[in-house]
Amino acid sequence: MIKYSLHCKNCDFSFESWFASSKEYEKLKKKNFLNCHKCNSIEVEKNLMAPNLISKKSQTKKEKDQRKYEKIRKTITKYQKFIKNNFEYVGNNFAYEARSIHYNEKKKQKGIYGSASKQELKELKDEGIDAQMIPWVEDKSN
Numbered sequence: 001m002i003k004y005s006l007h008c009k010n011c012d013f014s015f016e017s018w019f020a021s022s023k024e025y026e027k028l029k030k031k032n033f034l035n036c037h038k039c040n041s042i043e044v045e046k047n048l049m050a051p052n053l054i055s056k057k058s059q060t061k062k063e064k065d066q067r068k069y070e071k072i073r074k075t076i077t078k079y080q081k082f083i084k085n086n087f088e089y090v091g092n093n094f095a096y097e098a099r100s101i102h103y104n105e106k107k108k109q110k111g112i113y114g115s116a117s118k119q120e121l122k123e124l125k126d127e128g129i130d131a132q133m134i135p136w137v138e139d140k141s142n
């Protein structure tokens with residue numbers, strides 16, 4: 001069974017009706033067996049559920065985006081954990097530390113990570129110092 005919302009073009013009356021299937025609806029419609037419950041006109045059409053469909057679709061898209069975001073966040077968090085375990089945190093001294101490694105050939109056991117401004121990154125790059133910018137999410141659980 002399927003419930004359709006029907007609309008009469010003649011008197012502008014809307015009503016709901018049950019059909020065995022969408023095929024049955026098409027059959028009745030073709031044979032002009034569909035009448036308005038109010039004025040008996042056969043100018044009856046299935047209501048378009050468009051607004052409903054659209055809101056449902058956007059909801060799904062929102063959920064999809066949410067899932068995508070969660071996945072990305074998880075990846076970043078995993079990445080961050082790896083960096084925290086394997087790199088030395090230098091905070092805002094990143095540019096300075098990167099230079100001291102580069103110019104003094106100070107061999108550090110660990111790589112470094114920290115904060116740098118866009119300008120600092122540009123300067124490092126100009127000096128031939130390789131720095132990767134990665135997205136970072138604040139870990140609120142800590």
Ligand SMILES: [Zn+2]
Nearest residue numbers: 008011036039
């Ligand atoms: Zn009608």
